[in-house]
Amino acid sequence: MPQTWLIVGPPGCGKTNWIRETLLKHQGSCAYLRLDGCSHEGLEAGINAGIDRNWLSDQIPRLQDLSNASVSPLPSSEDCLALIEAQQFRFPSIADSDRIDPRIQQQLDRLNLKPDKTLHFGRDSELPKQDTLDFTQLEAWHLNLRDSVWDPSSLSSFWFELVNGAYGDVYRAKALMNLPDGRSFFCNWMVSQEGSQFLPLETVEPPTGRPTRCSHLVVQGKALDQVGIQNTISDCLLADEVLEMQQAQLRQQQPDLQLN
Incomplete structure (x- = not known):
């Protein structure tokens, strides 16, 4: 059943x-x-x-x-x-x-x-325990990034800064982020792990404007610099004209793209 x-x-x-x-x-x-x-x-x-x-x-x-x-x-x-x-x-x-x-x-x-x-998690033996932390204090912050597209190199720099303390003590961060070529990445980090996960979604959208799928950032930690995070993100996102220029180049390089 x-x-x-x-x-x-x-x-x-x-x-x-x-x-x-x-x-x-x-x-x-x-x-x-x-x-x-x-x-x-x-x-x-x-x-x-x-x-x-x-x-x-x-x-x-x-x-x-x-x-x-x-x-x-x-x-x-x-x-x-x-x-x-x-x-x-x-x-x-x-x-x-x-x-x-x-x-x-x-x-x-x-x-x-x-x-x-x-x-x-943390009690039942059939579940892994290595990343089960006992938190004493934790604050949370999030940002809806729907329609946003990242400059790829800026995304890498921002994520490195985020998980290495540039905006407060981040213990947990996860996100779905869009790139101009139509890919989206699941970004995942936990303080108990050695590094971040950057996992591509199987679904790729054609490079014809801003995607409408879910894109969001969720952060948990202590003394989070929320204004600093948001200001840096604003500098990392592509404006309409820059996005169209990059996507036009991609369409020229791949004329057989499905554009509908």
């Missing part, structure tokens, strides 16, 4: 990567949902900006989006696996091991979703 699992854990512990690997191995139909995270005193959850859902949907085209589960319910096939992700800083005590945070439970109830089991 269909299975529904709730996967929770703190920022950057590897929830989305584990979900991706699990769904890629699954032979049947599959579905995914990311819920809004739960903040605690001094610990601010990152916004649910659609980064994870769009990344997973690109990697697993057959993946069903459960964000409208109350209208479009789970597939009824016996082999369906639905994984629900939520950011949660602390897991319940042993006495409350089966209890779901009320704020997460309310979201599940609105969508008529009832997990068969809940897995906590």
